[in-house]
Amino acid sequence: MKYNKSFIYVITLVATLGGLLFGYDTAVISGAEKSIQSFLIEPLGLTSFLHGITVSSALIGCIIGGALSGLVSSRFGRKKALIIAGILFLLSALGSGNPEFLFFEKGVPSLELLWMFNFYRIIGGVGVGLASAVCPMYIGEVAPAEIRGKLVSLNQFAIIFGMLVVYFVNWGIADGQTIEWINEVGWRRMFISEAIPASIFAILMFFMPETPRYLALQHKDDKALAILSKINGLEKAKEILNDIKSTVESSKANIFSYGKIVIIVGVLLSVFQQFVGINVALYYAPRIFESMGAAKDASMLQTIIMGLVNVIFTVVAIMTVDKWGRKPLLITGSIGMAIGMIAISTLAFFDVIGIATLVFIIIYTASFMMSWGPICWVLISEIYPNKIRSQAIAIAVAAQWAANFFISSTYPPMMEFSSGGTYLFYGIMSIISAIFVWKMVPETKGKTLEEMENIWKK
Template sequence: MKQNTAFIYVVTLVATLGGLLFGYDTAVISGAEKSIQAFLIDSQGLSSFLHGITVSSALIGCIIGGIISGILSAKYGRKNALIIAGILFLLSALGSGNPEFLFFEKDTPTMGLLWMFNFYRIIGGIGVGLASAVCPMYIGEIAPAEIRGKLVSLNQFAIIFGMLVVYFVNWGIAEGQTIEWINKIGWRRMFVSEAIPASIFSILMFFMPESPRYLALKQKNDKALSILTRINGAEKAKQVFEDIKSTVQASATKAKIFSYGKKVIIVGILLSVFQQFVGINVALYYAPRIFESMGAAKDASMLQTIIMGLVNVIFTVVAILTVDKWGRKPLLITGSIGMAIGMIAISVLAFMDIIGMATLVFIIIYTASFMMSWGPICWVLISEIFPNKIRSQAVAIAVAAQWAANFFISSTYPPMMEFSSGGTYLFYGIMSVISAIFIWKFVPETKGKTLEEMDNLWNKE
């Protein structure tokens, strides 16, 4: 019996629905953001700081979800953690679209309603934080080493595809409608639309297998071997199972987070922080507003956002096709250089007060560079660099750091832009340069290595 490729891809595709929901939930705000501002912020004369907090409030939940992902995935399993994430996505979709439910009068903006809207967005954010940590970990623990990079990268493709889908959904809802209708009804439909993929994901995950490495950690050896056999075939499964058992023998006593030294944890955290400090989510969350500031009309700005989404999908496919051939480090360094060129050029144009097609071209260069490198490859590395015994804890720390960095960058964007747009983009460009140096100096290449070989990758202190 050979490797069961069909089974591997079915499990991966169902798991990547969590990634699709991650993308959908984080990008749905881009179409609804100006309506939320009109309905809940401007109508009450509130500040740009509260606007920034409201746009990025889901990220507070993402930090919480990242932190608790280690506890949930270690105690209840990777599969059950993903089911919980799906249920949270569903609750958030319904609540964000109708925040007045039970407690408030319909269409009457108050501070209480603003906080209730943010509460529902935070619930969805917890789902995103869970999915962002557990999806790549689950796929990485099921995937054979030689195609692990490709399969984990599919999760990033699903994230970007989810963003692209919601750009089309938002555009379709807003198309041909008045601003008044969008500000009253349209933004609600944008949020509620997420309930459909959330329901599908939650149901399908019930039928998926648990991670064999999680089962081995819990001493459920027969179940672990059974799933490994279904994935790899009987002969290879026994070999993989023995490798797994050799790395989890000491797990009878709980492994400490620094069992393999501090460097592996610091590298994981810095991978996460750099992925956000290069400024990608500013481009994603505020895309329509950025294009409008460049002189595009409302409909054109939404269309340009869709074009950017298509570019993102295409260049994520480039990463999927090359990550297991070229390796992780070359792609990350190349992407960092491309992002630096894009952001520094946008900064120069902003300082010269030049707005036009050149700005759009450099935004596309920047986002394409990110999508072929830091977008998918950061998640690949986070899912694989940590040894088996500390993976769930270490991934939780790295992902929580990522969402904390994401929240900082997204919520500071409006006040930074008020101070200096050119300086804001220059900061992201400098971060891109530093990220390239970090990868070159400190991150090991993991192409083709089994998860069990990660034990030997880091010298114990």
């Protein structure tokens, strides 16, 4: 089938800048957290609990942004929702880097200033929550069925790439500088650096089209047809628009119009993506490697190796998702993650530390990145019928951020109780995730978004 590839790829590339900012915003704290501890936490004699909340406060915003994404994207449209996300990223970057702005004396720590910093981080989190839901939705609603999996997977690549970029930006800012300078100036520049990609994203989104599915929902058929024609050609565009209109007019937008199973499948996809323990591996990687006996410099190097593995295996998913299908990739990934985590658990129980542990962590993360990392977002963007998509994605994404917060915050106490038991839990979750996909998740490869409606009607 012929379609306007250059037009589709330009739209996708701009939309995935939202994914890049998602990765950038969640990872920028990694370079700045020790400086924030010495500037705001220690001088005020605050607890490590408050330090932990400050480091993860953006996740609270992520849950809020994910939950609001359905309301924002259905009321203002997918395009305007992404512009709002871009503006929130920009405000968060400038505010987090200069939390004293207007109200406080520069460089003087206080409890009020700490809350102000957290407020700006939460604003960025709301942007992340919005972008994490609306970017895959926007791409999914524009992309032709034959290449939709590949294009939505590019969003996951952008998230991982954004994390990698900010690791290098943080390293570049701190390289060759004294600890005093980093604690006074450097951490501020790390946050403010995000203003550049945030501005570019918000400006470019102004020039992007609204999605034809959203326009059809608003009964703007002429505009929807114009965009579909530009992507698919006039004849195919008329056919797609008729399909969209039949689904738009067929029922009222009750969230349970198509039964509860479709909502449950989306929520469980989101929850399993977190319960397999991936964010523990990403957030705590240097700490995990140090606990295995690696020196501090070596642990940072091993983290970069993991980052490169993440990028390579996300590319594997992009290249294969539309050929092999969603289910085979997810089940293969679950098996690989189970092997990796159960092996790490066994090594931990026997107190064996060494290169084998690093190998199994790489097997685990590679398995995740070629499967659950990108494919979960692909499925969430395509399994829901047009009428309930924005509301249903909002529920799934809010569940995902809540699961992320739960798994990330329970990791330290679980490790204190039993490191082997902790990794065994993630391994068992990987096995259950494979059974869940095999039994409950429909294959969506090559199907139009309108054809998905018939699967749930059955």
